[in-house]
Amino acid sequence: MKKNNLIFSLLTVVAIFITSCSGGEKKQEVTGAHTEVVSEGLGQSAVEDNVSAANALQVAKSLDDFKTLVVAIEAAGVEDALVNVGPLTVFAPVNSAFDKLPEGTVATLLLPESKAQLAFILTNHVAPANYPIKQLKKEAKKGRKLYMASGKYLVVENKEDGIYVDGTKILKTVKVSNGWIHVIDNVLVPVE
Amino acid sequence: MKTIFKSLLAITVVSLVLSSCGNEGSSKKGALSSSAAEKVYVAPGEHDEFYAFVSGGFSGQLAVYGLPSGRLFKVIPVFSVDAEKAYGFNEETKPMLNTSHGFIPWDDSHHPDISQTNGELDGRYVFINGNNTPRIAKIDLTTFETTEIIEVPNSAGNHSSSFVTENTEYVVAGTRFSIPYPQKDMPINEYKGNFKGALTFISVNPEDGRMDIKFQLMMPGFNYDLSHPGRGDSHGWFFFSTYNTEEANSLLEVNASQNDKDFIAAINWKKIEEYVNNGGGTKAPANYAHNVYDEHTHTATSTMKKEVLIVNPSEVPGAIYFMPTPKSPHGCDVDPSGEYIVGSGKLAAELTIHSFSKMIKAIEEEKFDGEAYGIPILQYEATLAGAVKQPGLGPLHTEFDGQGNAYTTFFISSEVVKWKLGTWEVIDRKPTYYSVGHLMIPGGNSRKPFGKYVLAMNKITKDRYLPTGPEVTQSAQLYDITGEKMELLLDFPVIGEPHYAAGIPADLIKVNSKKIFRLEENKHEYVTKTEAEAKVVRNGNQVHIYMTMIRSHFAPDNIEGIQVGDEVFFHVTNLEQDYDVPHGIAMIGAQTSELLIMPGQTETFKWFPKQVGVWPFYCTDFCSALHQEMQGYVRVSPKGSNVPITFTLDGDAVDAE
Numbered sequence: 001m002k003k004n005n006l007i008f009s010l011l012t013v014v015a016i017f018i019t020s021c022s023g024g025e026k027k028q029e030v031t032g033a034h035t036e037v038v039s040e041g042l043g044q045s046a047v048e049d050n051v052s053a054a055n056a057l058q059v060a061k062s063l064d065d066f067k068t069l070v071v072a073i074e075a076a077g078v079e080d081a082l083v084n085v086g087p088l089t090v091f092a093p094v095n096s097a098f099d100k101l102p103e104g105t106v107a108t109l110l111l112p113e114s115k116a117q118l119a120f121i122l123t124n125h126v127a128p129a130n131y132p133i134k135q136l137k138k139e140a141k142k143g144r145k146l147y148m149a150s151g152k153y154l155v156v157e158n159k160e161d162g163i164y165v166d167g168t169k170i171l172k173t174v175k176v177s178n179g180w181i182h183v184i185d186n187v188l189v190p191v192e
Numbered sequence: 193m194k195t196i197f198k199s200l201l202a203i204t205v206v207s208l209v210l211s212s213c214g215n216e217g218s219s220k221k222g223a224l225s226s227s228a229a230e231k232v233y234v235a236p237g238e239h240d241e242f243y244a245f246v247s248g249g250f251s252g253q254l255a256v257y258g259l260p261s262g263r264l265f266k267v268i269p270v271f272s273v274d275a276e277k278a279y280g281f282n283e284e285t286k287p288m289l290n291t292s293h294g295f296i297p298w299d300d301s302h303h304p305d306i307s308q309t310n311g312e313l314d315g316r317y318v319f320i321n322g323n324n325t326p327r328i329a330k331i332d333l334t335t336f337e338t339t340e341i342i343e344v345p346n347s348a349g350n351h352s353s354s355f356v357t358e359n360t361e362y363v364v365a366g367t368r369f370s371i372p373y374p375q376k377d378m379p380i381n382e383y384k385g386n387f388k389g390a391l392t393f394i395s396v397n398p399e400d401g402r403m404d405i406k407f408q409l410m411m412p413g414f415n416y417d418l419s420h421p422g423r424g425d426s427h428g429w430f431f432f433s434t435y436n437t438e439e440a441n442s443l444l445e446v447n448a449s450q451n452d453k454d455f456i457a458a459i460n461w462k463k464i465e466e467y468v469n470n471g472g473g474t475k476a477p478a479n480y481a482h483n484v485y486d487e488h489t490h491t492a493t494s495t496m497k498k499e500v501l502i503v504n505p506s507e508v509p510g511a512i513y514f515m516p517t518p519k520s521p522h523g524c525d526v527d528p529s530g531e532y533i534v535g536s537g538k539l540a541a542e543l544t545i546h547s548f549s550k551m552i553k554a555i556e557e558e559k560f561d562g563e564a565y566g567i568p569i570l571q572y573e574a575t576l577a578g579a580v581k582q583p584g585l586g587p588l589h590t591e592f593d594g595q596g597n598a599y600t601t602f603f604i605s606s607e608v609v610k611w612k613l614g615t616w617e618v619i620d621r622k623p624t625y626y627s628v629g630h631l632m633i634p635g636g637n638s639r640k641p642f643g644k645y646v647l648a649m650n651k652i653t654k655d656r657y658l659p660t661g662p663e664v665t666q667s668a669q670l671y672d673i674t675g676e677k678m679e680l681l682l683d684f685p686v687i688g689e690p691h692y693a694a695g696i697p698a699d700l701i702k703v704n705s706k707k708i709f710r711l712e713e714n715k716h717e718y719v720t721k722t723e724a725e726a727k728v729v730r731n732g733n734q735v736h737i738y739m740t741m742i743r744s745h746f747a748p749d750n751i752e753g754i755q756v757g758d759e760v761f762f763h764v765t766n767l768e769q770d771y772d773v774p775h776g777i778a779m780i781g782a783q784t785s786e787l788l789i790m791p792g793q794t795e796t797f798k799w800f801p802k803q804v805g806v807w808p809f810y811c812t813d814f815c816s817a818l819h820q821e822m823q824g825y826v827r828v829s830p831k832g833s834n835v836p837i838t839f840t841l842d843g844d845a846v847d848a849e
Binding site: 042138 | 743744818849
């Protein structure tokens with residue numbers, strides 16, 4: 001995707017330079033092209049850092065269980081948000097969670113025209129907050145809901161066999177540098 | 193393949209652009225300035241090619257810029273307290289500013305020099321001198337923090353400092369002002385013959401960089417202005433410019449300008465080192481501070497040292513000579529080969545260049561022209577390699593490009609002059625704006641300069657920038673020196689006074705720059721490594737708060753049981769292990785600065801609550817999306833109150849499950 005963008009910009013530059021020199025009136029376009037080239041840059045997810053503890057995106061990418069999730073993150077173009085300083089609490093569905101969706105759903109969501117919808121679904125899995133298990137238990141006990149990046153609220157429950165969000169059990173928890181990943185086996189589709 | 197494709201594409205773009213505009217030509221005047229702009233333009237996200245460490249002069253600090261862009265990255269606090277980084281305010285760094293005169297929160301930082309191995313920059317440390325209360329500091333270039341400061345006893349106005357020898361065996365500190373030795377109550381006008389000028393050789397441990405005064409050479413009571421090490425064949429020697437060889441003690445602008453020639457003192461430090469290693473010298477009582485910051489305890493300690501080894505010149509015959517140099521020389525600069533020593537007589541009509549090989553020959557042939565206090569004065573003609581005639585007015589400082597050229601600043605005529613070593617002919621001159629002091633070529637004080645740019649540091653700017661009242665910015669100017677003629681590229685404001693600088697290719701340093709401190713390696717006495725271990729402990733009227741910080745809360749964040757009259761210590765640990773996620777903390781009414789704590793680090797500030805009430809504290813560094821929520825309260829009760837000490841987070845104990 002990015003390579004295509006680069007090539008496209010360069011071609012644009014060429015085209016504009018060619019036209020700009022054919023007459024004096026195209027000055028504005030030259031300026032426009034210049035700005036476009038300069039502002040081209042990678043986001044925070046491109047930062048190289050092998051020293052810090054791994055962030056949410058790095059952890060997700062390192063585990064086979066999250067292959068589908070990572071494909072979805074990339075398709076939705078939300079990588080940079082997942083490496084942000086946050087803090088973030090991510091409820092991360094494993095591959096099998098996506099398999100539970102009606103047939104064809106994932107394929108449809110991965111289409112370019114579904115980008116916004118996919119991003120909306122993904123943000124429903126991220127709370128802009130620092131919620132370790134200990135804190136989730138407290139949230140349940142005190143009857144506080146989790147405010148998600150989608151703008152929706154999730155109910156958290158402390159049941160005998162574990163903590164549940166939106167009726168889905170947390171299977172495992174991983175500390176990441178910018179917050180927490182709680183592993184779940186369902187996609188938390190936001191209810192309209 | 194993709195790379196090749198991209199390159200081809202790029203070439204195509206360039207040729208298209210060139211050919212499409214080729215016929216129009218570019219006779220417009222803007223063409224030149226736009227090429228200067230391109231040369232200093234570092235695109236967003238790109239890195240500069242060089243680091244420049246520019247001294248902050250009377251700010252007492254050291255600023256880190258990028259070249260060619262002139263962008264400021266960091267101001268490293270060295271000799272002056274700094275509220276931004278809590279340097280000199282927090283309990284950990286207060287000992288760094290301890291001296292025999294007590295806590296001195298300011299100094300005048302002058303001449304940074306980068307450590308060397310085999311005569312080339314190695315990028316481990318930058319040393320810098322404090323002029324006023326004589327001190328030498330070492331800045332570690334993995335953390336870009338001041339990690340050691342040693343006070344220099346028997347010195348006053350530590351100016352001909354802090355230059356390093358070829359393998360950083362020594363960092364050298366010479367006094368500008370001579371003073372009685374030992375200090376005593378005596379009439380000032382009995383200066384002549386009684387005051388001494390100490391030249392101090394501070395050894396640098398090759399393993400950990402630890403500094404220690406090896407010996408002090410008690411020279412005649414002149415003013416020692418600047419100095420530089422020999423290199424190559426002259427390695428083992430050190431050269432100091434002197435003025436006021438008249439030994440005047442008043443109205444020096446007249447009385448210290450009487451002699452036609454002052455001296456460059458040539459010191460064979462290897463010979464003196466050998467003398468000292470064989471038990472030479474006299475141990476004399478002294479009192480000076482040695483302050484060391486430990487990266488693992490995140491804490492500095494200050495030790496008062498009580499002894500220093502004194503060497504008098506007469507004890508080591510054949511180790512010290514004077515080379516007559518016209519008119520109060522300032523700069524005393526050694527070319528990359530080590531053969532030429534350039535003296536810049538501030539009031540001289542020419543630059544004087546001494547030859548090291550001729551000096552050795554003159555010593556062997558005893559071509560002396562008398563002596564001063566027992567130190568042989570070499571015949572002027574015997575050491576003279578040549579002179580640059582009519583180079584400009586008020587020469588100060590020379591650096592070298594490694595291509596056989598030298599660049600000298602001229603204060604009075606406000607210019608940088610390029611001249612050729614060996615032929616002494618002037619090749620080019622370019623104005624500065626205005627009244628340039630020192631200049632810097634990356635690696636210019638080494639065997640291997642990186643002769644791409646010269647940075648000139650100006651003392652006066654007047655109309656060069658938007659005015660800001662009577663006090664206007666000081667500046668540095670960057671010239672491209674890759675061509676026959678110099679080209680002024682950039683003029684940028686700097687923190688004042690930009691006295692002197694050292695530069696180095698970025699690649700030699702940036703890979704070693706530390707990202708975080710490891711929490712598991714934190715050995716601070718009051719570290720708190722998990723939230724569950726956070727606590728508040730009362731001991732008489734002292735209260736120690738062991739606090740943690742992580743996005744986006746403090747633990748604990750509600751504290752009760754503090755009383756008016758308590759001495760409250762906030763020991764705060766940043767639990768983050770993520771690059772560039774510092775947290776800050778500030779407490780209302782604390783008579784310190786805020787703290788800015790890096791990931792894995794612990795810092796402490798003291799608070800003396802004076803008023804009953806409930807008082808907030810908060811994070812000062814925009815750490816996260818919920819930074820504004822990162823706050824807490826301390827309840828302060830009257831003295832003797834029975835409100836117990838409690839500390840909580842979210843209404844529960846910090847270790848609650």
